[in-house]
Amino acid sequence: MIESPAAPPLPLDAGPADAAPPADWQPLPRRGALLYAAGAGFGLAVPAGFGIGMVASTLLDLPRVPVIIAAALGGLALGSLFGLLRHRRIGWKLDADGFATRRGGLWRTETLVPVSRVQHLIWSAARWNASSALPRWWCTPPARAWRR
Numbered sequence: 656m657i658e659s660p661a662a663p664p665l666p667l668d669a670g671p672a673d674a675a676p677p678a679d680w681q682p683l684p685r686r687g688a689l690l691y692a693a694g695a696g697f698g699l700a701v702p703a704g705f706g707i708g709m710v711a712s713t714l715l716d717l718p719r720v721p722v723i724i725a726a727a728l729g730g731l732a733l734g735s736l737f738g739l740l741r742h743r744r745i746g747w748k749l750d751a752d753g754f755a756t757r758r759g760g761l762w763r764t765e766t767l768v769p770v771s772r773v774q775h776l777i778w779s780a781a782r783w784n785a786s787s788a789l790p791r792w793w794c795t796p797p798a799r800a801w802r803r
């Protein structure tokens with residue numbers, strides 16, 4: 656009797672980090688990381704500039720404008736760093752169940768859109784790439800004629 660080879664069992668002390676990661680989850684493209692980081696950076700720069708800058712200039716008895724600018728630049732740098740780290744923790748997959756996104760490191764959230772609700776993700780990229788050689792006015796559908 657010939658048995659099929661099975662995967663070797665994990666050791667008893669193996670935790671979730673030792674298990675094989677799911678191969679179907681894909682990371683977001685790296686070209687969007689700078690925009691994501693800029694959004695997070697400016698989102699933290701404004702409250703840091705006005706909130707921390709105003710409090711620090713009052714408590715330290717320093718000129719208000721330079722302290723606000725320094726706090727805003729610090730918030731921009733810290734927010735951009737957080738944005739880059741958060742962008743690496745977002746993944747997506749498209750399988751028989753539907754389209755799913757996963758985000759977060761410490762608190763993980765997953766969103767699944769069932770395949771019955773996914774309308775055109777599978778074939779729209781092929782259509783867009785095939786029509787990229789044509790002029791833009793050729794690819795756009797004509798406007799509907801008004802009925803009288």
